[in-house]
Amino acid sequence: MSIQAQPIPQRPSAEPLPPPTERFTVLGWLYKNLFNTWYNALLTVVMVMLIALAVRAVGEWALNVARWEVITANLRLFAVGQYPITALWRAWACVVVLWALAGLSLGLWSRRAYGSIALLLAFPFVLGILAQDETTRWALLGAAAAAAAGFLLGQLRQRWLRRLALAGWVAYFPLVIVLIAGLGSEAPLLPSVPTNLWGGLLLTLLLTVVGIVFSFPLGVLLALGRRSKLPILSALSVIYIEVIRGVPFVTVLFMAQLMLPLFLPGVTIDRVVRAMAGVVLFSAAYLAENVRGGLQAIPRGQYEAAYALGFKPWQTTLLIILPQALKAVIPILVGQFIALFKDTSLVVIVGLLDLMGIAKTVLAQPDFLGLQAEVYAFVALVYGVFSFLMSALSQRLEQRLNTAR
Amino acid sequence: MTQAPQANENDPIIICRDVHKWYGHFHALRGINMEVQRGEVVVIFGPSGSGKSTFIRTINRLEEHQRGQIIVDGIELTHDVRNIERIRAETGMVFQQFNLFPHLTVLENITLAPIWVRGWKRDQAEEVAMQLLKRVGIPEQAHKYPGQLSGGQQQRVAIARALAMQPKIMLFDEPTSALDPEMIKEVLDVMIELAESGMTMIVVTHEMGFARAVADTMYFFDKGQIVESGTPEQIFEDPREERTRLFISQILSH
Numbered sequence A: 001m002s003i004q005a006q007p008i009p010q011r012p013s014a015e016p017l018p019p020p021t022e023r024f025t026v027l028g029w030l031y032k033n034l035f036n037t038w039y040n041a042l043l044t045v046v047m048v049m050l051i052a053l054a055v056r057a058v059g060e061w062a063l064n065v066a067r068w069e070v071i072t073a074n075l076r077l078f079a080v081g082q083y084p085i086t087a088l089w090r091a092w093a094c095v096v097v098l099w100a101l102a103g104l105s106l107g108l109w110s111r112r113a114y115g116s117i118a119l120l121l122a123f124p125f126v127l128g129i130l131a132q133d134e135t136t137r138w139a140l141l142g143a144a145a146a147a148a149a150g151f152l153l154g155q156l157r158q159r160w161l162r163r164l165a166l167a168g169w170v171a172y173f174p175l176v177i178v179l180i181a182g183l184g185s186e187a188p189l190l191p192s193v194p195t196n197l198w199g200g201l202l203l204t205l206l207l208t209v210v211g212i213v214f215s216f217p218l219g220v221l222l223a224l225g226r227r228s229k230l231p232i233l234s235a236l237s238v239i240y241i242e243v244i245r246g247v248p249f250v251t252v253l254f255m256a257q258l259m260l261p262l263f264l265p266g267v268t269i270d271r272v273v274r275a276m277a278g279v280v281l282f283s284a285a286y287l288a289e290n291v292r293g294g295l296q297a298i299p300r301g302q303y304e305a306a307y308a309l310g311f312k313p314w315q316t317t318l319l320i321i322l323p324q325a326l327k328a329v330i331p332i333l334v335g336q337f338i339a340l341f342k343d344t345s346l347v348v349i350v351g352l353l354d355l356m357g358i359a360k361t362v363l364a365q366p367d368f369l370g371l372q373a374e375v376y377a378f379v380a381l382v383y384g385v386f387s388f389l390m391s392a393l394s395q396r397l398e399q400r401l402n403t404a405r
Numbered sequence B: 001m002t003q004a005p006q007a008n009e010n011d012p013i014i015i016c017r018d019v020h021k022w023y024g025h026f027h028a029l030r031g032i033n034m035e036v037q038r039g040e041v042v043v044i045f046g047p048s049g050s051g052k053s054t055f056i057r058t059i060n061r062l063e064e065h066q067r068g069q070i071i072v073d074g075i076e077l078t079h080d081v082r083n084i085e086r087i088r089a090e091t092g093m094v095f096q097q098f099n100l101f102p103h104l105t106v107l108e109n110i111t112l113a114p115i116w117v118r119g120w121k122r123d124q125a126e127e128v129a130m131q132l133l134k135r136v137g138i139p140e141q142a143h144k145y146p147g148q149l150s151g152g153q154q155q156r157v158a159i160a161r162a163l164a165m166q167p168k169i170m171l172f173d174e175p176t177s178a179l180d181p182e183m184i185k186e187v188l189d190v191m192i193e194l195a196e197s198g199m200t201m202i203v204v205t206h207e208m209g210f211a212r213a214v215a216d217t218m219y220f221f222d223k224g225q226i227v228e229s230g231t232p233e234q235i236f237e238d239p240r241e242e243r244t245r246l247f248i249s250q251i252l253s254h
C-alpha cells in the first residue's frame, strides 16, 4: 500500500444543506404559470378577455335587468313549499340542530378548520341580518349561535363528546323525520303534516337523504349478494341490479307510483313515500355496482389472512373487506349521491313539488310571468351550492381516512 | 368441548397421511406423509411450483385436500366448519406478502382477532399486543398504519398478529422472500427466538442458515412429492438423493 494515499476529503460541513428556496413574487408566479410560452400567453390573454366579457354581461343582467322580486317574494315556497306556517319552526329546528352538530364535529375532529367554521358561522349570520322576517332572522342567528357553541364545546376534545357527536349524527335522520312528519293527527306538540304539503328545497333534501340512507345498506347487501356463492342469492341480485340499471329513472318512479299499491293491496301508501321508494330502489342498483368494484379490488391475501386468524366469513366481510372496499369507492359514491340529489328533480313528473316543481309553479304566477332566467338561475345556484358542499365534504373524508401516507 | 377427541401430549400434533390435491386436472400434491411432534421445527424447501405453499395451506384448510387424512391436534380436517375454525384459531400463519390489514393500525391488526374470535376484552388484548410488539422489537410503531412501515417491520407485525391468538402451531410460507436483503435478518431473528421458545413451526424457506440453526427436520419437495427428509446434518452433509444435493448446491451458490 502506498503511504501517499490521501484520505478521502470530507465534505466541509456535516450540516445538511437546506433545500434551495425560491422567493415568491407575484410577477414571478404570473410568468411561470401564465406566460411561460407564447401559446400559453396567448391563451391567458384570450381567456381573460372572454371571462371579463362574461362577467360583465352576467353582472349587468344580475344587477340592472333581473327582477329578483320573483325570488324574494317566494322564498318560503322555494324553501318548504306549502308546509304550514304554524309548523315552520320544525323545519328551522332541523337546521339549528344540523348547524350545532356540524360545529361540534368541526371542533372535535378538524384541526385548523378555521375556513370551514368561518363559513359555517358567516352563512346563517349574514342571511339572518339580511332577513326581513322576524322568525327567519332569529332562526338563522340561532343556527349561527348553535354552531359557535358546538365548535367551542368541541375544543374540549373529550372522548364522551365524540361519542355524543356520533350518536347525534345517527339520531339526526330519525329526528328530522319525526319533526317534519309529526307524531300523529292528534299529537299536541307535533301534529302530523300531510306529505302533500311538503315541497321545495325541503322535499328535495328529504328525497336525497332518504335515498342515501336507505339505498346505502340495500346497495351494499346487493353487492355482497351478487358475489355470494349461493346461486339463488347471486342470481336474484344480478337480476335486480341489471333490470333497474336497464331502465330510466323516470320509469322506476312511475313503477313505484303504480306498482307499489299493487304489491301491497289494502295499504294506502303516500305519494311522497312512493317517490322515496323509487329513489331508493333506483339508487341501490347503482350503488351495488360501485361497491362491487371496491370489493373486487381487495386482494385475496386479505381474505386468507382473516380466515387463517379464525374469523368467520361474516366477520371477515364486516371487519376487514367492507371497510377497505367502501373507503376505496368514497369518491365514486359521493359522485353518485350528487347525481341522485340532482335527479330527484324528476319527481316533478309524478306530480311532486320539489325545488324544481316549485320553480314551475312560481313561473306560472301572473305577477312573474316570463322570469325564467331569474328563477332558473336561482335554482341552479341552490343545486350548485349543495353539490359543492357534498364534494368538499367527501374530500375531507378521504384525507382523514387515508392511511397510506 | 367435551366430545372433542383430546390429543395425547406425546402424539404428533400434525399427522398427514397420503394427502392428495388436484387443481382441475393438475395433480399438485401426490401423497404427502408427514408427522410433526410438539415443539418440532420443520423446514420445507424445494423448487418453485413443487407444492410447498399448497401443502402448508392444506394444514389450516386455506386449500382443501381431496384424498388422505390431515389431523391437527387430534382434530381431523373435514368439511365440518366448526373443526376448521377451531384449527384455524390454534394455527398461526405468516405469508410471503405479509397481508396486514391496511385500514387498521398495527395495534388494531394484532388485537382484532383476539377480540372477535377469542372474545377478549379490549384492554387485555392491547396489553398482550404490546408485549408481543416488544418481543418482535417494534413497540414504538403500535399506532402507525402498515403502509408507514418497512417490509421487515410489517412482517414482524404479521408474526405478532399470528402469535396474539396464542397458537399451538405457526406456519410460515416464505416469510422473507419479499424482503430486501438488509431486512431478512431482523425477521429471521424473531423466528429463531420463537423456535427456541418451543413453538411448533412449519417453515417454507430457502434460508439455509436458518434451517441449519433451528430445524429439527427438513423436507425436500419436488413435483408434489417429498423427495427426501432428514435432519439438517443429513440433508446438508449426506443427502440420499442426487436431486436434493443438486438443489442445495444451487441455492447455496447464490
Ligand SMILES: Nc1ncnc2c1ncn2[C@@H]1O[C@H](COP(=O)(O)OP(=O)(O)O)[C@@H](O)[C@H]1O
Pocket: B023, B026, B028, B046, B047, B048, B049, B050, B051, B052, B053, B054, B055
Ligand atoms: N389456485 C390454483 N389454481 C391452479 N393451479 C394452482 C393454484 N395454486 C397453485 N397451483 C399450481 O400448483 C403448483 C404448486 O403450487 P405452489 O404450492 O404454489 O408451489 P410452491 O409454493 O412450491 O412454489 C404450481 O404448479 C401452481 O401453478
Ligand SMILES: [Mg+2]
Pocket: B052, B053, B054, B174
Ligand atoms: Mg409458494
